[in-house]
Amino acid sequence: MTQVQQLKLYGSPLSGHCHRVELLLRMLDIPYEFIALSPEQRASEAFLKLNPLRQIPVLEDDDVIVADSVAIMVYLIRKYAPGSSWFPDDAVTASQIQRWLSIAAGELASGPNSARLMAVFGRPGHPDTIGQTSKRLLDFMDAHLKGRTYLVGDGPTIADLACYAYVAHAPEGGIDLAPYPSVRTWLGNVEALPHFKPMPASKPRIAA
Ligand SMILES: N[C@@H](CCC(=O)N[C@@H](CS)C(=O)NCC(=O)O)C(=O)O
Numbered sequence: 001m002t003q004v005q006q007l008k009l010y011g012s013p014l015s016g017h018c019h020r021v022e023l024l025l026r027m028l029d030i031p032y033e034f035i036a037l038s039p040e041q042r043a044s045e046a047f048l049k050l051n052p053l054r055q056i057p058v059l060e061d062d063d064v065i066v067a068d069s070v071a072i073m074v075y076l077i078r079k080y081a082p083g084s085s086w087f088p089d090d091a092v093t094a095s096q097i098q099r100w101l102s103i104a105a106g107e108l109a110s111g112p113n114s115a116r117l118m119a120v121f122g123r124p125g126h127p128d129t130i131g132q133t134s135k136r137l138l139d140f141m142d143a144h145l146k147g148r149t150y151l152v153g154d155g156p157t158i159a160d161l162a163c164y165a166y167v168a169h170a171p172e173g174g175i176d177l178a179p180y181p182s183v184r185t186w187l188g189n190v191e192a193l194p195h196f197k198p199m200p201a202s203k204p205r206i207a208a
Contacts (some may be wrong), residue, residue, distance in 0.1 A: 007059060007061050008032070008033050008060040009031040009034050010035045011034050013036055013121075016164075016165030016169065018057040018069070019105075019165040020073065021072050021162065023060065026197060027193060028081050059075065061079070069100050069162070070104065073158045085152070086157055088157075101162050108137060111137050112134050112138075114130045116166070116169055116200050117132050117171065120171045120172055120203070134173075138175070142183050145182035145183060148186070149186070150186070150189065151186070157191070162191045167187065168199070
């Protein structure tokens with residue numbers, strides 16, 4: 001009988017990039033082992049072989065290694081839930097979801113995520129640029145989410161999971177979500193999904 005290997009997710013509990021993958025694994029009900037790596041382990045030669053960019057998350061599925069949170073989400077859907085409503089094949093819906101995945105890797109990463117990295121992890125950055133990017137993104141998200149439950153269509157998709165953590169934790173970077181009522185309602189809608197698990201709150205200036 002073939003031995004089924006449990007999926008391994010290498011990451012950090014305080015990484016929103018890892019959190020989005022964990023949410024999808026949980027919501028697809030796929031068993032996995034979370035392996036939290038220290039900064040030293042992420043600098044090791046062994047980890048360099050898993051991801052030459054030295055970034056978490058990395059997924060190990062038997063002999064398949066997938067790096068990058070969005071790539072992992074696409075892999076999990078295609079392999080374990082093909083055609084599912086989390087990332088449907090329909091061209092229009094897929095393009096709408098892809099737009100938010102691009103925003104997650106673009107404005108969300110260079111806006112609210114960068115603000116949190118500066119405040120919590122002491123990373124360098126340009127507060128004015130980060131603030132402008134964050135405001136433009138949140139203004140857009142709030143207008144888009146007015147009257148909607150989720151980012152795309154009528155049900156949750158990987159767009160919601162990809163965008164959730166760094167919006168929810170934006171206040172850790174000094175970004176106030178009070179002016180964005182539709183965004184706050186949407187955060188609650190994601191938190192109400194079955195198998196949701198929060199990302200822990202960060203304390204200022206801790207090791208990444
Ligand atoms: N595009 C990557 C970005 C991942 C990323 O930035 N991970 C951070 C932790 S949240 C990291 O490993 N940073 C270390 C580095 O970039 O050197 C993804 O979506 O997985």
